[in-house]
Amino acid sequence: MQQNPLITPVILSGGSGTRLWPLSTPEKPKQFLNLFGPLSMFQLTLQRCADESLYRSPVIVGSANHVAIMQEQMQEVGVMSDNIILEPCPRNTAPAIALAALAAENPTDLLLVMPSDHMIKNLAAFRKSVMASIPVAQSRWLVTFGIEATGPATGYGYIQQGDRIVGSSGSWSAKRFVEKPNREHAEQMLAEGGYHWNAGIFLFRADSYLEAMERHSPEMLAACQAAMNKQRIDTDICYPDPDAFASAPSDSIDYAIMERSDKVAVTPVNPGWSDVGSWDALFELSKKDEHSNAIVGKAVTSESGNNLIHSEGMAVAVHGVHDLIIVTHGNKIMILPRGKSQNVKDIAQLLEDED
Incomplete structure (x- = not known):
């Protein structure tokens, strides 16, 4: 039986979480708050990818303003990383993920990209969907995980599934992405079926992502490459060049890459997910x-x-x-x-x- 390749988790931790004011502040945004018990959502995300039989040590992409609290919370749960990348300024998710892809040990490394401020209750269901998506990602698809829509939510984007991907156990081509709809449109999509909430969780090869960026957002890729080429390393922390990174267009992975690429897959999953957005x-x-x-x-x-x-x-x-x-x-x-x-x-x- 062939063993699955190890996956590199990429944990995005640069968000400000202003929707949970007054508890969430710029100094301590929501991913570092203990909202559900003794552990923060950042710590729960670290624990989610602590299985060494499936995951490598995580890559943390965050803000230089939060490095102390990140390291403190990592020590508390005993999940450490020798690859922390600190964004000099916020440029949204597409450039942040590019930094992690450029830092990959090998171009073919599988990256599991996860926000650090989401809740996933059913870890077994999540793990199962990740493992089922590995062959799809290895075949150069950009995989996004679609959450089963339990109601006509207007605060999420949606993904419409297309054709079943041949050889996959539960992945479809992504037919289109839908921006946050009004209630009437959301109800229509649920009635039609085949639509999933866009959770912002992805699995792909590092080189697949960078090639898609070269095709659809070359200016962004060039800025990120320059930032990493001029990086400064200090005790296992990577500081990309501030001027080069600031020149990158600020855009989300959905707008810059996923909605423009022709080889995007969606794996439906129902893991008890919430973005804890309010x-x-x-x-x-x-x-x-x-x-x-x-x-x-x-x-x-x-x-x-x-x-x-x-x-x-x-x-x-x-x-x-x-x-x-x-x-x-x-x-x-x-x-x-x-x-x-x-x-x-x-x-x-x-x-x-x-x-």
């Missing part, structure tokens, strides 16, 4: 039953239900209220109705303007 999403992940409150921190409730209470540093008591999001952090308190957490950025900006 306080409402956190409530859905944290609640225990249909009418319960989701509480983190010190809080007491009376005649209240369906509230999310996340308190750091102060005690919270509520009585006779329902369907609220209540978050305290330091000297900041935010209260808003559930279902309105998409307005968090505006609320944070209002407070900043007031200051």
Whole structure:
């Protein structure tokens, strides 16, 4: 029986996570927060790829502003990396992934690209889909993992599957990518079938990605190559050249590569995934039953239900209220109705303007 090649996890950790204000801050964005217990989502992502029979040591691509907290949290879970790449400035996901692909030991290395601020509950299902996608990625397809759509969500992009890929155990060609739809369009896609949420998780050979970038975004590739050619190494940390990297166009992998390439595959999977993109999403992940409150921190409730209470540093008591999001952090308190957490950025900006 032929053994699968080892996969190099690429963990993207440069996001700012402003949608979970006031808990998430530029100094400590959401991937480093302990939202579900003693471990942060960054740490849970590290543990997700700790199986040495399937994965190599991970490549971490993050911000120079967070290197101390990254190293501290890596030590806490005992998953270390000798390949940390620090972006001099944010340029979105396509250039960030290019840095990791250029740093690969061999051009044919398989890269599993994962955001560090997503939750995956069913690790067995995720692992199974990754292993099933290995032959597809080795055949030079750019594989993206499509999440089973459980409702007409308007906050996610969608992927429409095309024809079954010959020889695969569960992958289809990606027919098209759909931007975040309105509710009517989302309902139409679900009724039609064959559409999946775009989770931003990918598997491909390093050279396949770089060749696609050379074809569709050559200016971006040239900037990333120059940045890595002039890199500075300091105690296993890679510092790409700031001026060269800053010249790269800022674009996502979806826009720059996936939507333009003709050999893109989608592997459907249902691993209990969430991008934890809002306080409402956190409530859905944290609640225990249909009418319960989701509480983190010190809080007491009376005649209240369906509230999310996340308190750091102060005690919270509520009585006779329902369907609220209540978050305290330091000297900041935010209260808003559930279902309105998409307005968090505006609320944070209002407070900043007031200051």
